[in-house]
Amino acid sequence: MIVVLKKNPDRGQLDSLLQWLEKQNVSVHESVGESSVILGLVGDTSRIDMDLISALDIVDTVKRVQEPYKNANRKFHPSDTVVKVGDTQIGGGNLTIMAGPCSVESEEQIIAVAKAVKAAGATMLRGGAFKPRTSPYSFQGLGEEGIRLLEAAKRETGLPIVTEIMDASQLKYFENVDVIQVGARNMQNFNLLKILGAQEKPVMIKRGASSTYEEWLMSAEYVMAGGNENVILCERGIRTFETYTRNTLDISAVPVLRTLTHLPVIVDPSHATGKASLVAPLAYAAVALGADGLLIEVHNDPAHALSDGPQSLRPEAFETLAEKLFPLHDYVVRMKGETE
Amino acid sequence: MIVVLKKNPDRGQLDSLLQWLEKQNVSVHESVGESSVILGLVGDTSRIDMDLISALDIVDTVKRVQEPYKNANRKFHPSDTVVKVGDTQIGGGNLTIMAGPCSVESEEQIIAVAKAVKAAGATMLRGGAFKPRTSPYSFQGLGEEGIRLLEAAKRETGLPIVTEIMDASQLKYFENVDVIQVGARNMQNFNLLKILGAQEKPVMIKRGASSTYEEWLMSAEYVMAGGNENVILCERGIRTFETYTRNTLDISAVPVLRTLTHLPVIVDPSHATGKASLVAPLAYAAVALGADGLLIEVHNDPAHALSDGPQSLRPEAFETLAEKLFPLHDYVVRMKGETE
Amino acid sequence: MIVVLKKNPDRGQLDSLLQWLEKQNVSVHESVGESSVILGLVGDTSRIDMDLISALDIVDTVKRVQEPYKNANRKFHPSDTVVKVGDTQIGGGNLTIMAGPCSVESEEQIIAVAKAVKAAGATMLRGGAFKPRTSPYSFQGLGEEGIRLLEAAKRETGLPIVTEIMDASQLKYFENVDVIQVGARNMQNFNLLKILGAQEKPVMIKRGASSTYEEWLMSAEYVMAGGNENVILCERGIRTFETYTRNTLDISAVPVLRTLTHLPVIVDPSHATGKASLVAPLAYAAVALGADGLLIEVHNDPAHALSDGPQSLRPEAFETLAEKLFPLHDYVVRMKGETE
Amino acid sequence: MIVVLKKNPDRGQLDSLLQWLEKQNVSVHESVGESSVILGLVGDTSRIDMDLISALDIVDTVKRVQEPYKNANRKFHPSDTVVKVGDTQIGGGNLTIMAGPCSVESEEQIIAVAKAVKAAGATMLRGGAFKPRTSPYSFQGLGEEGIRLLEAAKRETGLPIVTEIMDASQLKYFENVDVIQVGARNMQNFNLLKILGAQEKPVMIKRGASSTYEEWLMSAEYVMAGGNENVILCERGIRTFETYTRNTLDISAVPVLRTLTHLPVIVDPSHATGKASLVAPLAYAAVALGADGLLIEVHNDPAHALSDGPQSLRPEAFETLAEKLFPLHDYVVRMKGETE
Secondary structure (H helix, E strand, O other), X not given: OEEEEOOOOOHHHHHHHHHHHHHOOOEEEEEEOOOOEEEEEEOOOOOOOHHHHHOOOOEEEEEOOOOOOOOOEHHHOOOOOOEEEOXXXXXXXXXXXXXXXXXXXXXXHHHHHHHHHHHHOOOEEEOEOOOOOOOOOOOOOOOHHXXXXXXXXXXXXXXXXXXXXXXXXXHHHHOOOOEEEEOHHHOOOHHHXXXXXXXXXXXXXXXXXXXXXXXXXXXXXXXXXXXXXXXXXXEXXXXXXXXXXXXXXXXXXXXXXXXXXXXOEEEOHHHHHOXXXXXXXXXXXXXXXXXXXXXXXXXXXXXXXXXXXXXXXXHHHHHHHHHHHHHHHHHHHXXXXXXX | OEEEEXXXXXXXXXXXXXXXXXXXXXXXXEEEOOOOEEEEEEOOOOOOOHHHHHOOOXXXXXXXXXXXXXXXXXXXXXXXXXXXXXXXXXXXXXXEEEEEOOEOOOHHHHHHHHHHHHHHOOOXXXXXXXXXXXXXXXXXXXXXXXXXXXXXXXXXHOOOEEEEEOOHHHHXXXXXXXXXXXXXXXOXXXXXXXXXXXXXXXXXXXXXXXXXXXXXXXXXXXXXXXXXXXXXXXXXXXXXXXXXXXXXXXXXHHXXXXXXXXXXXXEOHHHHHOOHHHHHHHHHHHHHOOOOEEEEEEOOOHHXXXXXXXXXXXXXXXXXXXXXXXXXXXXXXXXXXHHO | OEEEEOOOOOHHHHHHHHHHHHHOOOEEEEEEOOOOXXXXXXXXXXXXXXXXXXXXXXXXXXXXXXXXXXXXXXXXXXXXXXXXXXXXXXXXXXXXXXXXXXXXXOXXXXXXXXXXXXXXXXOEEEXXXXXXXXXXXXXXXXXXXXXXXXXXXXXXXXXXXXXXXXXXXXXXXXXXXXXXXXXXXXXXXXXXXXXXHOOOOOEEEEOOOOOOHHHHHXXXXXXXXXXXXXXXXXXXXXXXXXXXXXXXXXXXXXXXXXXXXXXXXXXXXXXXXXXXXXXXXXXXXXXXXXXXXXEEEEOOOHHHOOOOHHHOEOHHHHHHHHHHHHHHHHHHHHHHHHHO | OEEEEOOOOOHHHHHHHHHHHHHOOEEEEEEEOOOOEEEEEEEOOOOOOHHHHHOOOOEEEEEOOOOOOXXXXXXXXXXXXOEEEOOEEEOOOOOEEEEEOOEXXXXXXXXXXXXXXXXXXXXXXXXXXXXXXOOOOOOOOOOHHHHHHHHHHHHHHOOOEEEEEOXXXXXXXXXXXXXXXXXXXXXXXXXXXXXXXXOOOOEEEEOOOOOOHHHHHHHHHHHHHOOOOOEEEEEOOEOOOOOOOOOEOOOOHHHHHHHHEOOOEEEOHHHHHOOHHHXXXXXXXXXXXXXXXXXXXXXXXXXXXXXXHHHOEOHHHHHHHHHHHHHHHHHHHHHHHHXX
């Protein structure tokens, strides 16, 4: 952390700042120039609140050099985290494909989709039971009943299930869920993150629509600071000025996070674009640059889906896509292996 | 709502769409051109899910003409909503000034600040007890104890209090709180909104950092659909590419919302900018264009505030500001009255 | 400027960096910590290219402490710049109102509007002759002829004129223009800026739709570095995710620029919002927080304007507005004077 | 185009609107509902200015159904445009790799880089002679001399060259340039676009940092409307709130533009991210989803590059990358061919 002082800082205030910093267990190097004094803070600054320092009268600006997250930081944990879910592994070179409908609508629907996506090669089943909807008048999901239906589909197919939690009070229904998803709108629902950090199931955190990489990793840090290290990150598009697609998929998130963190990174091309026709090309892109997996919406009847129909693939289209994704993944792994 | 069909739509699918629309109680006008067919839907379309229609093979695009919110819509409720809080009224031409520290830190601090802001003319006391913080390692607020201290400050000064709720499970502590604040990060925490709609206390909803006016009003609609019409909106800046200020205050929100809704609109220049030096000019601007109130951070010792120090005013600076805001408000009311 | 080195930097490379820095006339303070070395660069770093340093293998990050602009910087030029235009002064506590149609359409139109806005109190006439239009099929402005018509209106009313230049080749037509406007789309047309820096007429630079304050000031710096210090800045809204308004007016630009630069700052509520109904409230806000002026579109027949009709005021509406703006400005000047 | 009228529109005004529309050669279908009247405009609406209609008192909103561009529109030109440059073809299933330094610095440098990238498989040489730089104090490019050096490199290697034009006055130096690049900051420099439309050399238009797909295609339309159909589009990242990368690469632009237009689409991962380490993964992604080519910065000594060093690859790194990209492209073409 670097603290740039204003010109001619009050010596008394500077001394009390230096004393306070000493108590935080960081050492301070002072660079005195003609027009400015710069303090270089060395040590573990992740627990120092920049705002406390910025508020001082003698301080001009404060800049962080070290990342403010620790458990999620690759610097302190160089090898990839691999999250085990049933027989599946997420991360560590595997390609995880989570597929299924946006909303669970009926037993018939979810079992049909589950069988279809399993046959096509999906490694996990997704489906929404608790649904965050912009309008109070839109279908809000089947709730607990939706989770029961997902469990039935899991029994039928053996696929592990991933579904979204919207509120800590719903945790009691998630006993048989394999991966708990935190949606983009809840990425900074810190109470929820703390409660998920205090339990053991893997947590998949979707990126908030206007969250930076650092804020996203801080949300992972909330879960990890509670003791749960099984965190998966899911890029699902950010909000920009472009409205042709529902969001703008920030595909750079994958290689950037590969550097910053050891956690697995999944890409959701369905929500990112809101258009079924863009799912396949973006899935190819995600696999080519090394994403650990994909989250793809599949519905047996998109035109009558109760939510997010326009972005869902039909099972046949998903099958065609999956048939290409696994070989492409193998090709890319070999390709990269050749010279790296 | 307008539905533009693709060229040469399948007649069977079109008929089933027309039948379904009829069941939704909207009437349909067909415009048949050479290269496209346009359906004009007339009636109450607020409960029709655009996505269901977009997903149909025969549909090119769907555009909404009517707003998807009803309870919050000025068209259906032309006169301003005035929210009564103790002896104070929010909206209806009054200038409400909510002032206080970002975080409640101690009884001494909150009572000192409460007395100071009351003396300066503030009409409500704000203070954070449950604090959403990006880092799990930052001060998280005093929680229930913080609310007890706010209550003490209320007893001491008579100022009604406004404080943030982060999770429905905290509602039990809000018995003596006058206005419940929903923070920007929770603007789309729909479970929380529903629970706040089922109780009677006024709810102040801060705009999400990347939420449109429409999404914001839909969040108000969640509360109102539950039966609670006492909703206040608070603009606190949106996230843009500009990083000099913490957020970008979207001051246009005030006159825009004045047209779209009957609910009162408050402006928070402290969080919007993150800089104490910008609070006064933005407060003048907000009052000049007709905001119903301001939310201003005041701390007796900003340099040692446990959160958001850099954006807090000292009590003396707040007093100087408040002395100008009320007369400015009177001036502006008279000025507008002259010719409107 | 602060340079954070990677762990264990190569000594040879570090020495050659230190030697290079010495040649740039900056002195370097080294802070050596356990896990990082920080170099503090002290002196005039405005001509040092950060990218050159970032590219070095031994460098982790480079952060600028000083602003990269000098001529436009208030630190080196504390008193306000006042731009003289005819009998008018822009900046220095005056309220400049530039009004007129988006496009000059005919002699009759521009003279009628010029007379009307002068009668209402406008201090300058604006009107577009060279028009940047998104579509090649839209009206592109009258060009040279448009400037002739503006000159006629100037002769008729005595109002100084401001109009946009789109390309350096058009400069020959601007002989009788009083202020040359650089549009948002040309804010980083550096060739144009250089040419405008080499002549003497005042230049008004509109902020690019996605330009930061710093980039905007660097564009002013281009003109000033050429020797022309008569630069005016005009905030006209930035591009964000919100599409209800054409752009999002970043009103904070006014107090922020007041700190960073000595140049006058004008606000354009017409282009910022694209809606005539929002012009008056945003104009009040701009005046209240101390903008040096306003740029307002006025058209005698907005419904038949050849460009930007929806955001234009009718002359009567402008008159009503101007009648309020000057007294409001006086009120605000007095109000601020009382305690500052 | 759809025009939604306000409630109870004035019949006289409506009639004059209908007459005006008739003159524009569009036919109008009226849908009369209880609370609104909707006009459906059928025919060629690309030359109708939406703003003219929006400005009318009787009009509530206007929405465009058809795209406002024609020459660039795939609907009117279904087969891919292939741009021929020397022996190379851009588009039509070929993978074009344009490589070279950000700035041309010396004959030695550009010839060394040209030889290296040619040996590695690049099909075109890029290099900046006229350089748009945010700061007037940064290196501005060698100008005409830079173009002479590019010509020398072309003579030496046979590689066609692409370089940026910043102003129409520079066109005289571009006689031996093969593809003229319009930079992101000049995407809406309409004078420049018109002049490039009036000549025959292929034009590559980079996307403006905050330009929508539609605005970008309208800029292509400017060139094409002038008679030059050899237009190439280049995605180079958009400006968002995320500052870790220089820009956010909007990779969805590739499949989206594939649908909207017949023009070739190139991806520039170097400028999009500003980080050399992200170039390879993003290049894989771009090839996997079907981009027509890549623009990659290569410098023989990035640490001493006079501009944009941090994002440049060394020739060896480029060679390693190119060795993978061509086989990956072949693999992807086969993969897609199997089932489409």
